[in-house]
Amino acid sequence: MVAILLSIALATLDTAIANTALPAIAADLKASPAASVWIINAYQLAAVATLLPFAALGGVLGQRKVYLGGLMLFVLSSALCTFSWSLETLTIARVLQGLGASAIMSVNAGLISSIFPPERLGRGLGMNALVVGTSFSIGPTIASLVLSVASWPWLFAINLPIGVFALVFAWNSLPVVKPGSLTFDRVTALLNVLTFGALIFALSQAAQLGSLAGVLIALAVFLVCGAAMIKRETGHPAPMFPLDLLKRPMFALSALTAFCSFATQGLAFVSLPFFFEATLGRDPVQTGFLMTPWSVVVAMIAPFAGRMSDRYQPGLLGGIGLALLCCGMISLATMPADASVVAIAARMVLCGIGFGFFQAPNQKALMTSAPRSRSSGASGTIATARLIGQATGAALVALSFGISSEHGPVLALSIGAGFAAVGSIASGLRLVTRNAV
Structure with a gap:
């Protein structure tokens, strides 16, 4: 349970810290405010678009494997964020970080339900909510404190020792679940990524007052791919x-x-x-x-x-x-x-x-x-x-x-x-x- 809470704290802190540090990162990388928003958007797009595929993969391979793989990717991508030298490299690293966070979040509640008996499940989920709330509230403060004494790459470097500790702890403590009998449908996974990726892109463009044509095209992709995904999975x-x-x-x-x-x-x-x-x-x-x-x-x-x-x-x-x-x-x-x-x-x-x-x-x-x-x-x-x-x-x-x-x-x-x-x-x-x- 400790490892799960640590990883969720990392994913939540990372979002809050990146939002707070965005002006400093944009200034250092000499990026415009509009372009620098992709540091946030890249993480969000990657996370939302892959949550359900990772959850499905957890049902096939086992939630433990998906969680550990996501945590390893999150730690590795945090290192890439730390050593990024341009907006493009940081954006790519943030995509990978979003994928790692998505894998962690997709099976988080499932792992908690496998650790706690039904009559005490609320207690376990309450602890999880405590960590999320605390991380969300202290994220901006941590970012401000770090930026007052160091440059922005250190914000991502903080993830490394905590992530490695969580990984070692999880490796030895998470329950092992036998793989399921179902197979992973790659076509459905692709349709899911396109569906929710298009939805989040449309919402982010609308939030940033982007072009109406871009929003409408993204919504069209969302509707078409979503309909195809639902039709393909009927009866599954x-x-x-x-x-x-x-x-x-x-x-x-x-x-x-x-x-x-x-x-x-x-x-x-x-x-x-x-x-x-x-x-x-x-x-x-x-x-x-x-x-x-x-x-x-x-x-x-x-x-x-x-x-x-x-x-x-x-x-x-x-x-x-x-x-x-x-x-x-x-x-x-x-x-x-x-x-x-x-x-x-x-x-x-x-x-x-x-x-x-x-x-x-x-x-x-x-x-x-x-x-x-x-x-x-x-x-x-x-x-x-x-x-x-x-x-x-x-x-x-x-x-x-x-x-x-x-x-x-x-x-x-x-x-x-x-x-x-x-x-x-x-x-x-x-x-x-x-x-x-």
């Missing part, structure tokens, strides 16, 4: 795109709840810095401190919520949590311009409590509503819903700013409240839904 006993699991009402509602909640998070974390600085008149340092309570509270609440999910229904906990998140987003959107630091922090704490109450119970609902033999597919769905939700939220922030530059942050927060409300309703519906196909 363990499809890469989890159609069999999505036919289960409990699983489908849990996946919808996850997507809505992470879309809310994406809308909030992209729009709030603009809201605090442009609308409330706070400086960047104050903004950094004001963003902290959400993630810190999530990290504190997650283990408690995980333990509660072993006693109470995830639909109840998730519904309450997302209702609180909705109230928090509304309170932020309607906050007066002269709000005090205490008033802002209280609203961020409310959002953090709501999000923290949702995360671990919802992951448990996804894992327990799928057959044991499909734990890899369920694990991949968790990571896919999270990343696509966050990307959708970021794209909707760009749309909000396009509609109104002055009121864009408030509009984005309002849309986030709507997503949280839909997620709360979807979670509540699980209380009256049977897990039947």
Whole structure:
């Protein structure tokens, strides 16, 4: 379990650190802001496009092999990032790093479910949520501290000793699972990569206000390849795109709840810095401190919520949590311009409590509503819903700013409240839904 938590911390920290260090990296590599965004996009595209294929591979070869291979690739690519000398070489290294992170995330929840018995699974997933929340909250601080005393390559060099330690620990401790009887469908994997790669490209282009033609072409590729993938997998006993699991009402509602909640998070974390600085008149340092309570509270609440999910229904906990998140987003959107630091922090704490109450119970609902033999597919769905939700939220922030530059942050927060409300309703519906196909 220690190795799993370390690797997830690395993948989460890497995303937060790269976002914070992007201006410094662009300046050192003499890259334009528009071009340097590909340092982020390359990682995100590679991760989302390959999550489900790696999850399917985990069901064929065993989750342990996929996890160890992903961790080795992540460590190697971190070394390549450290020694990159141009935007092109760093972007290639980030693609490899995204692939490694994807392999780790695709089987993460599945491995946790194989370590913890069903009656204690919520506790294990709560620990995982604790690590994710803590890593997300301290990532910008670590990046700032490192950049104050060293150059940006050291941000990636940090991964090397931690990654090697996690690899050695995992090699000796992760459970060995016999390979499955199914085969890996390379054509379906390619269609999946094209489908989700096109979707994330379209969302990122929209978020960056790219060309309309590029967005439309990417959406067309997404629809055509997605339809071909679903048609090819019709009737498959363990499809890469989890159609069999999505036919289960409990699983489908849990996946919808996850997507809505992470879309809310994406809308909030992209729009709030603009809201605090442009609308409330706070400086960047104050903004950094004001963003902290959400993630810190999530990290504190997650283990408690995980333990509660072993006693109470995830639909109840998730519904309450997302209702609180909705109230928090509304309170932020309607906050007066002269709000005090205490008033802002209280609203961020409310959002953090709501999000923290949702995360671990919802992951448990996804894992327990799928057959044991499909734990890899369920694990991949968790990571896919999270990343696509966050990307959708970021794209909707760009749309909000396009509609109104002055009121864009408030509009984005309002849309986030709507997503949280839909997620709360979807979670509540699980209380009256049977897990039947």
